[in-house]
Amino acid sequence: EVQLVESGGGLVKPGGSLRLSCAASGFTFSSYSMNWVRQAPGKGLEWVSFISGSRSYIYYGDSVKGRFTISRDNAKNSVYLQMNSLEAEDTAIYYCARGTMVRGIIFDYWGQGTLVTVSS
Amino acid sequence: EIVMTQSPATLSVSPGAGATLSCRASQSVSSNLAWYQQKPGQAPRLLIYGASTRASGIPARFSGSGSGTEFTLTISSLQSEDFAVYYCQQYNDWPPLTFGGGTKVEIK
Numbered sequence: 001e002v003q004l005v006e007s008g009g010g011l012v013k014p015g016g017s018l019r020l021s022c023a024a025s026g027f028t029f030s031s032y033s034m035n036w037v038r039q040a041p042g043k044g045l046e047w048v049s050f051i052s053g054s055r056s057y058i059y060y061g062d063s064v065k066g067r068f069t070i071s072r073d074n075a076k077n078s079v080y081l082q083m084n085s086l087e088a089e090d091t092a093i094y095y096c097a098r099g100t101m102v103r104g105i106i107f108d109y110w111g112q113g114t115l116v117t118v119s120s
Numbered sequence: 121e122i123v124m125t126q127s128p129a130t131l132s133v134s135p136g137a138g139a140t141l142s143c144r145a146s147q148s149v150s151s152n153l154a155w156y157q158q159k160p161g162q163a164p165r166l167l168i169y170g171a172s173t174r175a176s177g178i179p180a181r182f183s184g185s186g187s188g189t190e191f192t193l194t195i196s197s198l199q200s201e202d203f204a205v206y207y208c209q210q211y212n213d214w215p216p217l218t219f220g221g222g223t224k225v226e227i228k
Binding site for chain 2: 035037044045046047050059060061062095102103104105106107108109110111112113
């Protein structure tokens with residue numbers, strides 16, 4: 001059974017940093033891309049970042065480019081999101097989602113999310 | 121960036137009735153479109169990809185159609201567990217991967 005479990009969320013002040021983690025199990029982790037998708041309170045879904053299985057390809061959404069860094073450790077079956085220079089607009093539930101390539105990336109499994117609140 | 125627009129924002133439907141949700145892309149995405157369902161307090165769940173292919177374990181009452189810029193998700197005979205928010209997502213031209221704003225299907 002595929003499982004994705006996020007951790008690391010919490011309350012942080014504007015300008016601060018936070019590192020999210022996502023532990024994966026139930027599939028061959030290195031064979032899949034991993035993504036972070038966020039959802040602001042009461043809002044829709046926003047793709048944040050992508051990392052390929054081999055770490056050869058990394059992409060970011062414009063709203064986080066230059067502030068967030070995605071990484072993965074295939075030996076630990078984990079993906080991470082380092083978030084720096086946090087802004088109030090980054091307040092959201094952050095979901096870790098497995099990416100499956102079907103001519104593009106679809107998100108076939110999701111974690112339950114971790115809440116990040118940016119507030120003074 | 122491809123902008124995805126969903127309509128209506130809210131759809132009120134009686135249990136047992138059918139529902140039709142629309143998703144429009146700002147430019148052609150071919151058939152590279154997925155639909156997700158999200159219930160309150162839960163993560164999204166993949167329903168449909170390739171515009172019309174149901175994901176594993178998804179009931180046959182969910183069907184998708186369309187190509188290019190116009191897409192439809194149809195739910196026949198709504199069950200209580202189908203009342204949720206539905207999102208479309210394009211993966212034809214990325215990054216970025218983009219979602220529509222969602223359609224909430226509520227009980228009438």
